[in-house]
Amino acid sequence: MRSEYPISRGRPRAIESRRTITLILLGAFALSLLGIDWSEGVFRPRGVSAIGETLGAFIRPDLSPDLLRTAAAAAWQTAVYAVAGLTVALLIGIPLGVVASGTIARSRLGAVTQIGAARAVLAFFRAIHELVWALLLVAAIGLSPMAAVLALGIPYGGILGRIYSELLQDVPQAPLDALRRSGASEWRVFLFGRLPMALPDMVSYTFYRLECGIRSAAVLGWVGLGGLGFQVQIALEDLAYSRVWTFLWALVVMVVLVDLWSSQVRRRLAP
Amino acid sequence: MNPAPTAAYVSGSGRPRLTFVSGSVLVMLALMLTAWTYIVFGQSWPSHGFFSGETASRAWSFLGDLAGAGREGTPAYLDGAEWAEAGRLALVTLAMSVLAAGIAAMGALLTFMFAARNVMAGELAPYRSPVWTAWFGVVRLGYALSRSVPELIWAMLLVFIFSPGILPGALALAIHNFGILGKLTAEVVEGLDTRPARALRTSGAGWFQVIAYAILPAALPRFITYLFYRWEVIIRTTIVVGLVAAGGLGMEFRISLSHFHYTTVTLLLIWYLLLVLGVDLASAAMRRLAR
Numbered sequence: 001m002r003s004e005y006p007i008s009r010g011r012p013r014a015i016e017s018r019r020t021i022t023l024i025l026l027g028a029f030a031l032s033l034l035g036i037d038w039s040e041g042v043f044r045p046r047g048v049s050a051i052g053e054t055l056g057a058f059i060r061p062d063l064s065p066d067l068l069r070t071a072a073a074a075a076w077q078t079a080v081y082a083v084a085g086l087t088v089a090l091l092i093g094i095p096l097g098v099v100a101s102g103t104i105a106r107s108r109l110g111a112v113t114q115i116g117a118a119r120a121v122l123a124f125f126r127a128i129h130e131l132v133w134a135l136l137l138v139a140a141i142g143l144s145p146m147a148a149v150l151a152l153g154i155p156y157g158g159i160l161g162r163i164y165s166e167l168l169q170d171v172p173q174a175p176l177d178a179l180r181r182s183g184a185s186e187w188r189v190f191l192f193g194r195l196p197m198a199l200p201d202m203v204s205y206t207f208y209r210l211e212c213g214i215r216s217a218a219v220l221g222w223v224g225l226g227g228l229g230f231q232v233q234i235a236l237e238d239l240a241y242s243r244v245w246t247f248l249w250a251l252v253v254m255v256v257l258v259d260l261w262s263s264q265v266r267r268r269l270a271p
Numbered sequence: 272m273n274p275a276p277t278a279a280y281v282s283g284s285g286r287p288r289l290t291f292v293s294g295s296v297l298v299m300l301a302l303m304l305t306a307w308t309y310i311v312f313g314q315s316w317p318s319h320g321f322f323s324g325e326t327a328s329r330a331w332s333f334l335g336d337l338a339g340a341g342r343e344g345t346p347a348y349l350d351g352a353e354w355a356e357a358g359r360l361a362l363v364t365l366a367m368s369v370l371a372a373g374i375a376a377m378g379a380l381l382t383f384m385f386a387a388r389n390v391m392a393g394e395l396a397p398y399r400s401p402v403w404t405a406w407f408g409v410v411r412l413g414y415a416l417s418r419s420v421p422e423l424i425w426a427m428l429l430v431f432i433f434s435p436g437i438l439p440g441a442l443a444l445a446i447h448n449f450g451i452l453g454k455l456t457a458e459v460v461e462g463l464d465t466r467p468a469r470a471l472r473t474s475g476a477g478w479f480q481v482i483a484y485a486i487l488p489a490a491l492p493r494f495i496t497y498l499f500y501r502w503e504v505i506i507r508t509t510i511v512v513g514l515v516a517a518g519g520l521g522m523e524f525r526i527s528l529s530h531f532h533y534t535t536v537t538l539l540l541i542w543y544l545l546l547v548l549g550v551d552l553a554s555a556a557m558r559r560l561a562r
Binding site: 017018020021024025028029031032033034035036037040041042043044047048050051054079080081083084086087124127128129131132135136139140141142145146149203207210215216218219222229232233236239244248251252255256259261264265268269 | 290291292295296299302303305306307309310326329330333334362363365366367369370373376415416419420421423424427428431432433434436437438495507508510511514515524525528540543544547548557560561
């Protein structure tokens with residue numbers, strides 16, 4: 001029996017590349033193990049007993065009413081940072097995302113310049129972690145709530161902008177062409193075609209980011225800006241693990257609640 | 272070609288209808304307003320006057336400090352020896368990120384099958400028993416717990432247990448990403464086409480064989496993609512974990528900042544950005560290879 005197609009020799013390409021990936025992953029992991037300083041022992045002198053204390057407090061956090069009130073106040077402050085930071089992120093992400101999608105440019109050259117410039121700015125914003133932004137902003141403008149809000153808003157704006165630009169680019173083209181043929185200007189095509197089609201996904205992603213924002217806002221407390229992270233740090237300085245876990249449980253509950261809310265929203269927005 | 276209109280912006284009656292989604296958007300807007308009111312007028316803050324010339328001039332002089340204005344001697348970011356030293360720290364940071372991604376991947380690989388509803392309690396489950404359903408719940412709860420606590424806080428806890436270095440930082444990153452990676456991969460399994468698995472089952476394959484030959488091969492490519500995406504996030508976070516866990520660029524960053532060695536801060540930021548860029552490119556290349 002003769003085949004019209006040449007019989008490929010050797011293993012299929014997909015299997016070859018899987019092998020390469022496996023080798024690279026294992027090799028990189030083995031190399032990185034060399035980076036650990038094994039000479040001083042893995043555990044601290046009293047580290048093993050600290051495991052027991054941490055686990056014990058995890059099951060039995062300190063639930064005295066006073067502490068719960070402190071935890072509620074800290075949770076509220078964390079939520080305030082998260083939500084206000086998300087506002088800043090929207091103020092950065094929407095305009096830059098629209099420009100970075102290159103969809104409102106008049107010419108091809110204009111589109112290329114706009115995409116390149118806006119993408120570079122967005123990439124820079126999100127390359128630096130929010131806590132590094134917080135350290136830099138506190139050094140620059142002092143210990144003010146605005147430092148926390150901006151520290152959260154800048155990298156989140158970078159992420160939102162990139163995702164928004166991709167969503168705006170990926171809408172189906174046929175309805176846009178229909179609008180163009182009926183004489184709509186590029187602005188109107190954007191406003192009445194592109195935006196309404198991309199909006200559900202944009203809203204969905206923003207709600208997902210709110211969940212991440214709560215976690216990030218809790219961490220910002222570490223630089224001294226208040227909230228759950230700050231309380232955890234204070235409790236850890238006293239080695240009071242039961243208090244640490246009170247605040248951590250508050251964080252877990254808050255994140256799970258926001259997660260439930262945002263996943264309900266996203267489920268309803270899914271196509 | 273039209274996407275299905277969603278209730279969010281198309282209403283039947285001609286005037287906007289309050290749905291769960293539009294209600295949620297309204298709640299979000301109200302929350303934003305409340306948060307800003309609290310920040311601007313809140314009694315618990317000392318008054319700062321953020322929108323003032325003073326803030327602008329302080330920020331401007333900080334930028335000058337970073338560039339090394341008004342400081343004698345070569346700034347650190349033009350000094351070859353300082354570059355080499357920071358480069359060594361960057362390498363350690365890179366090792367920390369790979370270690371973290373590797374440990375998280377191993378943890379997720381060992382558990383994700385138990386976190387998929389269809390494998391444990393749905394159509395692919397060999398026995399419909401409460402034990403399996405409970406085990407599913409336990410693994411899912413573990414994922415939720417590990418990813419709800421941010422990396423930095425895991426690191427703060429782990430530095431009391433492990434000797435300082437890259438290990439506590441890598442473990443902290445690994446714990447957090449284990450929860451994320453596990454959940455994402457379990458959701459991939461839940462979304463898989465189950466026909467190959469059921470075909471194997473009807474031809475007599477056992478639970479383990481179904482997992483090994485029908486589910487794993489279908490889920491692993493997505494797992495690899497997620498792993499590389501998480502690696503991009505991990506490298507951005509290594510510096511943060513290093514702040515408390517005494518490893519890599521993070522520790523040096525914190526020391527330089529508190530000693531006002533601002534040009535060193537600039538150098539470390541340059542290395543950090545190079546690392547982030549390099550990992551983004553490497554991850555994109557690997558994801559292409561995996562496709």
